[in-house]
Amino acid sequence: xxRPTIHDVAAAAGVSRGTVxxxxxxxxxxxxxxxxxIERAISETGYVVNRAARSLVTQRTGSVVMxxxxxxxxxxxxxxxxxxxxxxxRMLAERDLSLVMMLAGNEGDRERVVxxxxxxxxxxxxxxSTHAGDPLLDALKDGPPAVSCGPVIGRxxxxxxxxxxxxxxxRQMTEYFVRLGRKRIAMITGPMxxxxxxxxxxxFADVLGRRAxxxxxxxxxxxxASGERAMKELLExxxxxxxxxxxxxxxxxxxxxxxxxxxxxxxDDVAVGGFDDSSVAVSTHPPLTTIRQPLAxxxxxxxxxxxxxxxxxxxxxxxxxxxELIIRESA
Amino acid sequence: xxRPTIHDVAAAAGVSRGTVxxxxxxxxxxxxxxxxxIERAISETGYVVNRAARSLVTQRTGSVVMxxxxxxxxxxxxxxxxxxxxxxxRMLAERDLSLVMMLAGNEGDRERVVxxxxxxxxxxxxxxSTHAGDPLLDALKDGPPAVSCGPVIGRxxxxxxxxxxxxxxxRQMTEYFVRLGRKRIAMITGPMxxxxxxxxxxxFADVLGRRAxxxxxxxxxxxxASGERAMKELLExxxxxxxxxxxxxxxxxxxxxxxxxxxxxxxDDVAVGGFDDSSVAVSTHPPLTTIRQPLAxxxxxxxxxxxxxxxxxxxxxxxxxxxELIIRESA
DNA sequence: CATCTTTCTGTGAACGTGCACAGTAAAGCC
DNA sequence: GGCTTTACTGTGCACGTTCACAGAAAGATG
Numbered sequence: 001x002x003r004p005t006i007h008d009v010a011a012a013a014g015v016s017r018g019t020v021x022x023x024x025x026x027x028x029x030x031x032x033x034x035x036x037x038i039e040r041a042i043s044e045t046g047y048v049v050n051r052a053a054r055s056l057v058t059q060r061t062g063s064v065v066m067x068x069x070x071x072x073x074x075x076x077x078x079x080x081x082x083x084x085x086x087x088x089x090r091m092l093a094e095r096d097l098s099l100v101m102m103l104a105g106n107e108g109d110r111e112r113v114v115x116x117x118x119x120x121x122x123x124x125x126x127x128x129s130t131h132a133g134d135p136l137l138d139a140l141k142d143g144p145p146a147v148s149c150g151p152v153i154g155r156x157x158x159x160x161x162x163x164x165x166x167x168x169x170x171r172q173m174t175e176y177f178v179r180l181g182r183k184r185i186a187m188i189t190g191p192m193x194x195x196x197x198x199x200x201x202x203x204f205a206d207v208l209g210r211r212a213x214x215x216x217x218x219x220x221x222x223x224x225a226s227g228e229r230a231m232k233e234l235l236e237x238x239x240x241x242x243x244x245x246x247x248x249x250x251x252x253x254x255x256x257x258x259x260x261x262x263x264x265x266x267x268d269d270v271a272v273g274g275f276d277d278s279s280v281a282v283s284t285h286p287p288l289t290t291i292r293q294p295l296a297x298x299x300x301x302x303x304x305x306x307x308x309x310x311x312x313x314x315x316x317x318x319x320x321x322x323x324e325l326i327i328r329e330s331a
Numbered sequence: 332x333x334r335p336t337i338h339d340v341a342a343a344a345g346v347s348r349g350t351v352x353x354x355x356x357x358x359x360x361x362x363x364x365x366x367x368x369i370e371r372a373i374s375e376t377g378y379v380v381n382r383a384a385r386s387l388v389t390q391r392t393g394s395v396v397m398x399x400x401x402x403x404x405x406x407x408x409x410x411x412x413x414x415x416x417x418x419x420x421r422m423l424a425e426r427d428l429s430l431v432m433m434l435a436g437n438e439g440d441r442e443r444v445v446x447x448x449x450x451x452x453x454x455x456x457x458x459x460s461t462h463a464g465d466p467l468l469d470a471l472k473d474g475p476p477a478v479s480c481g482p483v484i485g486r487x488x489x490x491x492x493x494x495x496x497x498x499x500x501x502r503q504m505t506e507y508f509v510r511l512g513r514k515r516i517a518m519i520t521g522p523m524x525x526x527x528x529x530x531x532x533x534x535f536a537d538v539l540g541r542r543a544x545x546x547x548x549x550x551x552x553x554x555x556a557s558g559e560r561a562m563k564e565l566l567e568x569x570x571x572x573x574x575x576x577x578x579x580x581x582x583x584x585x586x587x588x589x590x591x592x593x594x595x596x597x598x599d600d601v602a603v604g605g606f607d608d609s610s611v612a613v614s615t616h617p618p619l620t621t622i623r624q625p626l627a628x629x630x631x632x633x634x635x636x637x638x639x640x641x642x643x644x645x646x647x648x649x650x651x652x653x654x655e656l657i658i659r660e661s662a
Numbered sequence: 663c664a665t666c667t668t669t670c671t672g673t674g675a676a677c678g679t680g681c682a683c684a685g686t687a688a689a690g691c692c
Numbered sequence: 693g694g695c696t697t698t699a700c701t702g703t704g705c706a707c708g709t710t711c712a713c714a715g716a717a718a719g720a721t722g
Contacts, residue, residue: 003450003451005677005678005679006678006679006680007678015701015702016701016702016703017678017679017680017702017703018680018681018701018702018703019700019701019702021679021680021681022680022700022701024679024680025680028699028700029698029699029700029701030699030700030701031699031700031701034700034701046449048446048449048450048451049450049678049679050387050450050451050677050678050679051383051450051452051679052382052383052384052386052387052392052677052678052679053383053387053677053678053679053680053707054678054679054680055383055679055707056381056383056384056387056677056678056679056680056706056707056708056709057678057679057680057681057706057707058679058680058681058707059707061383063431081413082412082413085416085432086434089432089433089434090434093433093434093440093443098431098432098433098447098452099431099432100394100429100430100431100432101416101420101429101430101431101432102420102424102429103417103420103421103424109424112424115379116429118377118379119334119379119380119381119382120334120379120381121382121429224610224613224614250610250614253614254614256616257616260616279555279581279611280610280611280614282555283555283581283584283585283611283614283615284614284615284616285587285588285591285615285616336707336708336709337708337709338708346671346672347671347672347673348672348673348708348709348710349671349672349673349710349711350670350671350672352709352710352711353670353671353710355709355710356710359669359670360668360669360670360671361670361671362669362670362671365670365671380708380709381707381708381709382709383707383708383709384677384707384708384709384710385708385709385710386677386709387676387677387678387679387707387708387709387710388676388677388708388709388710388711389677389709389710389711390677
């Protein structure tokens, strides 16, 4: 039992392939009579276009590839990806584009991605958590349109992106600490080769100016363990801190553990602020005061940018979305 | 500047298309001389096969579709998917298969999936968290091979799967409580239309027998909020419980909050056991004693089953993998 | 030497579509 | 009535590959 082709539909409807094709591709110039006949024939035969054949002649693939650049197990911890994936699938589906996923954590994977994309297997590229200086960026330069979810820094090849305003978020939290009357405000940052790492520190420094000394800053790598380690480090270095802004909720959970181990009460002795408003923020004790990023919005904007480029837009502007302070019990 | 085709490679190597094609598809019968000439030509021209064209003649697509059946925001909370996605991408990539993602949360999405798959756009289907009685299952019956990550229950259309041994895990935790000398052991289950919901309760009942009365069992829906609600319910109904086995870590985090609110100490007054060993298990206070599922292994086995079927295996047996008790501080 | 295998090569058709083009019939216009 | 415009339809070709087949060259076997 072979799958019905456009020929079969045409035959069943008593018209030619051309007419069916026109109807399928939204062309005008299809008579009402032909239209109903074809539509009936399609549902009777259960016809669905052969994308491969279409792709062959249109030079389009009908798919967009999402490239995940995290080295390895990082993906397990971050719920952001899930949102992005979900939003992307849904928005692309509306345009009859499908989402294919690729990894680009190591050299071999990256090579595969480049071959795939340059081989013309995707109409667009959705970069996720691509690090500064990623060779992928150059390799993808004159291929199909590419956008990034979150800024890509430190490269002259600028690629469009949508992102939450990390710097604003960091300012909001730091200002809140100041309003609470906290005097010795420390920070645990993310890795300094990521946009989130850099910009959240910038926002912190925006508010505190020269009061943001090196002694008050420790670095983590987004993991819970690193948050715990950084907090311990801060407590040894500067025991009298009364507030700490942690650049992610997960690291903040680690920081809470370190504070508890050191016998500090939260928020009485030390106020703790997180970032992301992820699910861990409400499962910690006490629940985290944090910065909510408009995840779904960011994802939507990212995809919107890509679709615009696929549709032929010459240039699109980056989109930066505002964050929001969520007050719970940790500060 | 057009993309090089197999013709260009053939011309550059001084052979015919056929020979190049044979080399590409691993056929024997290619002379050493031709081999090196072609290989040079390929790297010089930067040729990469056009999958659409190949697909057209081979009737294979070179892609596998992962179908996510969660209704909507559930995907955000569960890290299991990330592991599965990652493992699947990697294993499929080795076979030069790409992974495309689709949603099947509502009727419209489901219809799209069916059209996609029956339209011959995928060589295999990877079902994720498909609920009992999902109409998708019937619709996909005589299409390409399909497997599920986690069992699919309550349908006569049996589809192959790999999964952790939920029932064993539940037994391990419950037996541990018994060993600890706990007398009034309660349980918070998952939704009873999911395999995890059913089988974890079965394991619990395996150990306790008739001591597992209805008064000691409450139901949640995997969310943290539902865990909190169920715990409150249990405390009202049976105030003297001294242990509770919660069917997921996230719900356990909710249960901890309810216990704290009720002034019970964990583990002194009430021992708490979770399930999954997810990242929340270590971010709660106290850290959760829980059951570790071999996530990556399960994912691997699932994909392996699918690949076997794609390779023409007539029938494959379900794979069930053992769980492990992880002892932390909550019990 | 004739014949048969083995190893290798090139050729033509087919896969199912979209698109350019040619063509037809009817309607509108002067 | 001739001419243009509008609405619609069918046909041939091209897209880039694989596969079946025919055939050539070289060696093995009788």
